[in-house]
Amino acid sequence: MSPDKNKMAKSAQVQSIQKQSDKNQSDLDPFEIEFLPQFEQGRGPREAFVNEHGVVIGDHEYESDNSPLEQWTAETDPEVMAGDEWVHPFKDVGFQSAENREYFEKGILPQSGIFTHPDKDVSYEPGQASSKKAEDEAEA
DSSP states (O other), rough: OOHHHHHHEEEHHHHHHHHHHTTTTSSSTTTOOOOOHHTTTOOOOOOOEEEEOOOOEESOOOOOOOOOOGOOTTTTGGGGGOOOOSSOOSOGGGGSSSHHHOOOOOOOOOOSTOOOOOOOOOOOOOTTHHHHHHHHHHHH
């Protein structure tokens, strides 16, 4: 399918999704949460959208011909799916985590340091830390 025809098909798909969404306007999407007003401003569209790769984001259809996931190989750089264009501003499954719900629904800031390992220094390559420590001790 040509890129233009594919875009038109995706646009029609998004319009169909929006019509279904309008019918159920009172129901929250399964991945949507009750954002505090300060987190609703400037987030982006509530409805599904087509990103620059021709993939519909926000429709919960995770198999898309244009998605890098459907063409993944050992050579695929995961960075191709990084960035805001792959995350729906209101309907991302990540909003369901306890920390995100507390923050976006209640305004409770996440605890700091809960994902750190105070006894591990990951800024060094394996084995490099012990040689660095020996160098530091020798200099002292």
